[in-house]
Amino acid sequence: MMYRWHPGYIAWLLNRVTGLAVTLYLGVHIWVIHHLGQGREGFDHVMKFIQSPVTMVFELLLIGAVLYHAINGVRIMLVEFAGVSRHQKAVFVGVLGVAGALFLAAIVVAIPHITAH
Amino acid sequence: MERQFRIYRYNPEVSPTPSFKTYTVDVQPAWTVLDALNAIKWDQDGSLTFRRSCRHGICGSCGMKINGKNGLACEIQVESLKGVITVEPLHGFRILRDLVTDMDGFFAHIEAVKPWLIAGTPPTDGERLQSPEDRKQLDGLYECILCGACTSACPSYWVNDDFLGPAALLKAARYVMDTRDEGFAERVDVLDSRNGLWRCHTIFNCVEACPKSLNPTEAIVKLRQKLTALKI
16 A cells, blocks of 8 residues: 655655665675684685675665665654755755765776676 | 546445446536535435535545545545546545545544643633744644544554554644643653654655645654653
8 A cells, every 4th residue: 555656755665675675685694604604615605606796786786775775864864853854855856866876986886896707 | 527536435234345436527617526526426326425514625524535645625626637536535544435434543543642732820811822933833733624634644554553643743743832831741651652753754645645735744753852852
C-alpha cells in the first residue's frame, strides 16, 4: 500500500532500502572476516572472490547506498533540528545532488580498479 | 457535460468483496465531486453511501480519496479532474460501507491528547487574553477540520493504528504551543509513549494529503524538540 510518489516519500523509501543494503553488507563483511580463522589459504580464497570485478561493482553500489544514507541522515537532522520541514523538497534535491556528485567521483576512482582485473 | 465516476462500492451485508461501479453524470458548471455524488445518490442509485454535511470545507465529513489524492469532495471541482474520476474511501481506516470509514479510533486518538485548554488558574479578567504575537504562533495548527486525510495517508498508521497519527499530534501541538496552556505535563505520557511522537518517520505524506495545506510533520517536530528539551 502506498499513498503518492513525492520527494518526502521517495527520500524515506530510499533511506529504508539503503539502510537494509548496508545492514546486509555488515553480515557479508562478518562472513568474509570469519575466514581469517581458516588460515591464510582460506582467507586468500575468499579474497579472490571479493576482488572480482562483479563484487567490485557491488562494492561501488554499496558506496552509493552509504553516501545516500549518510547525507539523507543530515537532511533528517535538518528537518528535526533546523526547522526546514517546509523546504524539505529542496533539501532532498540537495541530498541527491551531493550524494550523486560524490558517487560519480567514486565511480571515476573505482573504474580503473575494476577494469584492471 | 457528461463525466464518468468510478466509485468504490462495498456492502458487507451483500458481498464481502468490494468492487467499483461506474456512473455517468451530467455535470453542471462549478459542480464539486460532492455535487456529483449527491446527483448519483438522488437520481441513479440510492444505495450509494457517503458522509457529507456542511459542503463548505469546514466539517471534514466528506474526506475521501479522489483520483488517488486525499481531499474533501465538497472542495474539489469536477472540472479540475481529468478522465474517469475514481472515488475511494480514505485508506488506512476500516471501511464500513462504500465511502464510509470507521473513524472511532481516529477520534479516540484526538481525545487522548486532551484537545482543550488546560490552565491551572482561573482567568483574571473574564477572558484569557493573548497577545497578537502569541496568537500568531497558532497559525497552521488550529485550522485542522479533523477530516482524517493526513492520518489516512500515514504509513506509520497503516502498520499500527494505535499510533496517534498526524491529526492527533497536530491537535496536541495546537494546545501545547498555546501560551495560555499549562497542560504539557498532562499530555507528556501519551505524546512520549511508544505510539506517540516517535513513530513519525517524517515521510511527509500527511503534508501532501492535507486539504487545508497544513504541516503536521512540522508540528510533530516542534513537539519532539519541546519534549527533548524537557528531558535534557
